[in-house]
Amino acid sequence: MARGKIVAGILAPHPPHLVYAEAAPQNEVHGSCGWESLRWGYAACRERLRALQAEVLLVHSPHWQTIVGHHVIAVDTLKGLAVDPIFPHIFRYHYEVNFEVALAKKIAEEARVEGLTTALMTNPDFCLDYGSVTSLHMVNPQWDLPVVVLSANNSPYYFSTTKGMEEMTKLGVATRRAIEQSGKRCVLLASNSLSHRHFTEEPAVIEDMSAERIYQHSHYQWDMKVLAMMRAGRAQELLELLPHYIEETAAEVKAGALTWMLAALGVPTYGAEVHGYGTVIGTGNAVVGWYEDVEQGASNV
Amino acid sequence: MSKQLITALYMVPGLPHLLAAEQSPQGEELRQAYGRVGKEIAASEAEVILYFSSQWFSVLGTMVQGRREISGKQVDGNWHHLGTLPYHFIIDTSLAELCCQEISASGVPAKLIDYQGFPVDTGCIVAQTLLNPDARLASAIVSFNIYSNEAAMVALGEACRQAVEQHGKKVAVVVVSGLSQHFFTEPMDPRADAIYSAGDDQWNRRILDLMEQGKLDEVVALCPEFAQEAAADLGFKAICWLRGMCAANPLASAAVYSYQAIWGTGAGVCKFTLAPEAQLLAKPRELGAIVVLDGTKAPAPVGAYPHARRVGNQLFLSGIGPRLPEGRGIAGVEWDEEGKLVAYDISLQVRQVFANIAAILEEFSLGLDAIVDVQVFLTAMKNDFADFNRVYAEYFDLQTGPTRTTVEVGALPTPIAVEFKVIAEIR
Ligand SMILES: [Fe+2]
Numbered sequence: 001m002a003r004g005k006i007v008a009g010i011l012a013p014h015p016p017h018l019v020y021a022e023a024a025p026q027n028e029v030h031g032s033c034g035w036e037s038l039r040w041g042y043a044a045c046r047e048r049l050r051a052l053q054a055e056v057l058l059v060h061s062p063h064w065q066t067i068v069g070h071h072v073i074a075v076d077t078l079k080g081l082a083v084d085p086i087f088p089h090i091f092r093y094h095y096e097v098n099f100e101v102a103l104a105k106k107i108a109e110e111a112r113v114e115g116l117t118t119a120l121m122t123n124p125d126f127c128l129d130y131g132s133v134t135s136l137h138m139v140n141p142q143w144d145l146p147v148v149v150l151s152a153n154n155s156p157y158y159f160s161t162t163k164g165m166e167e168m169t170k171l172g173v174a175t176r177r178a179i180e181q182s183g184k185r186c187v188l189l190a191s192n193s194l195s196h197r198h199f200t201e202e203p204a205v206i207e208d209m210s211a212e213r214i215y216q217h218s219h220y221q222w223d224m225k226v227l228a229m230m231r232a233g234r235a236q237e238l239l240e241l242l243p244h245y246i247e248e249t250a251a252e253v254k255a256g257a258l259t260w261m262l263a264a265l266g267v268p269t270y271g272a273e274v275h276g277y278g279t280v281i282g283t284g285n286a287v288v289g290w291y292e293d294v295e296q297g298a299s300n301v
Numbered sequence: 302m303s304k305q306l307i308t309a310l311y312m313v314p315g316l317p318h319l320l321a322a323e324q325s326p327q328g329e330e331l332r333q334a335y336g337r338v339g340k341e342i343a344a345s346e347a348e349v350i351l352y353f354s355s356q357w358f359s360v361l362g363t364m365v366q367g368r369r370e371i372s373g374k375q376v377d378g379n380w381h382h383l384g385t386l387p388y389h390f391i392i393d394t395s396l397a398e399l400c401c402q403e404i405s406a407s408g409v410p411a412k413l414i415d416y417q418g419f420p421v422d423t424g425c426i427v428a429q430t431l432l433n434p435d436a437r438l439a440s441a442i443v444s445f446n447i448y449s450n451e452a453a454m455v456a457l458g459e460a461c462r463q464a465v466e467q468h469g470k471k472v473a474v475v476v477v478s479g480l481s482q483h484f485f486t487e488p489m490d491p492r493a494d495a496i497y498s499a500g501d502d503q504w505n506r507r508i509l510d511l512m513e514q515g516k517l518d519e520v521v522a523l524c525p526e527f528a529q530e531a532a533a534d535l536g537f538k539a540i541c542w543l544r545g546m547c548a549a550n551p552l553a554s555a556a557v558y559s560y561q562a563i564w565g566t567g568a569g570v571c572k573f574t575l576a577p578e579a580q581l582l583a584k585p586r587e588l589g590a591i592v593v594l595d596g597t598k599a600p601a602p603v604g605a606y607p608h609a610r611r612v613g614n615q616l617f618l619s620g621i622g623p624r625l626p627e628g629r630g631i632a633g634v635e636w637d638e639e640g641k642l643v644a645y646d647i648s649l650q651v652r653q654v655f656a657n658i659a660a661i662l663e664e665f666s667l668g669l670d671a672i673v674d675v676q677v678f679l680t681a682m683k684n685d686f687a688d689f690n691r692v693y694a695e696y697f698d699l700q701t702g703p704t705r706t707t708v709e710v711g712a713l714p715t716p717i718a719v720e721f722k723v724i725a726e727i728r
Contacts, residue, residue, distance in 0.1 A: 081418040
């Protein structure tokens with residue numbers, strides 16, 4: 001069996017507004033337009049991924065939070081309706097998804113080697129969280145690839161951002177090792193927004209883009225600073241800055257997906273491609289890809 | 302006088318461990334306390350359970366469940382190994398609409414939600430399963446905005462209380478919230494469950510003690526510290542909502558039915574009872590508000606009247622004499638062996654009248670200087686006027702004092718020699 005590899009890592013935020021604006025057939029509600037910079041960013045990302053012939057998508061979402069350890073879904077398939085508890089008027093999505101259970105179990109096993117507590121989610125009635133659903137839809141709306149879904153352990157909130165980052169780093173390293181043993185070509189999806197302060201009211205017409213803007217200027221400045229580091233291949237520096245960034249912008253990356261992905265990618269020194277940046281109800285979001293074709297020995301692992 | 306529509310308020314824990322088939326002794330005790338609450342609600346006149354859970358938050362304003370019938374099954378994200386939780390609620394949609402209306406009127410946009418598959422939070426499912434499993438009673442469920450501070454939570458509770466009053470049906474209020482919220486982060490044997498740390502345990506006991514003494518305002522004031530030091534569930538802001546629910550009513554009693562650990566966190570089952578209808582007080586300082594002081598502060602009324610009633614910025618006090626608080630008789634009187642009044646000291650009586658009036662005004666944060674008019678009733682003008690007039694001048698002067706009218710009357714309702722009838726201004 002050939003060695004498995006991570007062919008791309010994508011910062012894949014999950015505002016349900018994107019699925020709504022795409023008028024996805026799986027969603028019960030269809031918008032007409034809106035948030036194009038992000039949606040077209042996702043389109044460009046899909047284009048890149050097609051060429052990479054990915055076999056498995058792995059997603060780490062902050063909306064499946066766990067307290068006792070890091071969990072992975074270990075059932076063959078889930079089918080259901082995901083309703084966003086925050087934006088139920090725009091996101092009621094019918095999904096059907098197959099899981100790459102062998103890889104999921106391998107990740108849990110490797111994570112235990114790293115000293116993490118893990119658990120397998122085997123309840124067939126489980127409802128996939130709307131964050132995972134949105135990121136997976138935006139990257140692969142046909143749902144024709146098996147997936148691995150990892151929970152976001154609560155450690156950044158219960159203990160501290162730094163303690164959380166330590167755990168996510170170990171989880172990333174374990175994920176990479178498991179992927180290498182799996183023989184699969186994998187794409188990692190870090191399902192996180194950047195700055196994360198919402199407006200608490202929305203316009204009468206949800207997709208009215210005249211109302212869409214960043215919550216505050218300093219959040220925008222911080223988001224740009226972080227994106228510049230991603231583009232410049234300064235992942236290590238970015239990780240060091242992350243606690244400060246989170247403190248200043250309530251960034252959703254606190255939940256750990258970005259840290260997990262960057263660790264799995266071996267803390268890349270090659271530049272990432274920013275496919276798009278845009279705000280959603282005040283929060284900052286970017287679709288950003290780290291691709292194997294630019295890696296070419298540039299990783300420091 | 303408004304009717305007491307809240308039969309009781311409860312705080313209960315919302316972790317799904319309580320629904321597991323096998324229970325630890327700790328869990329068993331909590332379930333028994335839950336059972337007691339369920340029986341009380343069933344035996345009460347409550348027609349609706351109003352739920353408020355620390356686990357259901359919104360980002361856009363506030364949401365209120367508006368779907369007539371909600372049923373389905375839920376698997377908790379963290380505790381999925383405990384199994385699938387079926388749930389069933391019948392929603393009192395007219396109460397839900399009123400909640401929406403009142404919350405919106407308080408300045409927070411509120412939405413009725415009616416979606417198949419909308420995720421009901423684990424806390425409400427646990428409470429409903431243990432309190433009202435066959436949905437015999439209708440429910441209402443209200444969310445909170447994630448950015449709400451303590452004051453906003455109190456305001457949200459007040460808006461929900463207004464909705465209950467307009468609705469007119471008897472309601473049991475159930476707040477689903479834990480206490481300290483440090484979980485053990487490793488797998489563990491539930492039989493070895495204990496509060497995460499001694500510090501957390503102390504905090505929980507301090508909070509429960511205050512609740513038992515009915516000192517909800519102190520609990521509300523401690524929320525940020527409780528959150529900081531013991532990771533209180535949602536900063537314990539659910540209790541702020543409960544405070545808002547009973548803002549206008551004095552608590553008649555509060556009791557802790559159980560306090561135990563669930564996976565390291567503090568879990569308490571508590572009951573709060575409001576004063577019964579006959580003693581129900583509207584909120585002081587509101588238009589038309591009345592106040593009846595408890596008997597330790599001013600002598601109890603001798604008939605069916607309050608100590609004071611506010612109308613606009615005027616405060617009307619009922620006639621008040623020199624009786625002592627707590628039923629301890631009358632100031633400045635001497636009795637013979639047969640219990641007949643033999644002498645009284647009018648100066649002491651006048652001073653006691655002033656003390657009683659001051660106690661009532663204080664309930665409205667007012668002093669004697671707020672008085673704008675006084676009518677004085679004396680039973681013996683000829684003998685007592687001079688002394689009364691001298692003592693009175695110790696309290697008021699010609700330039701700043703209230704207007705005054707003094708008359709002699711044949712008798713007063715108890716063997717007192719003087720009574721004042723006062724009107725004050727609220728500035
Ligand atoms: Fe999110």
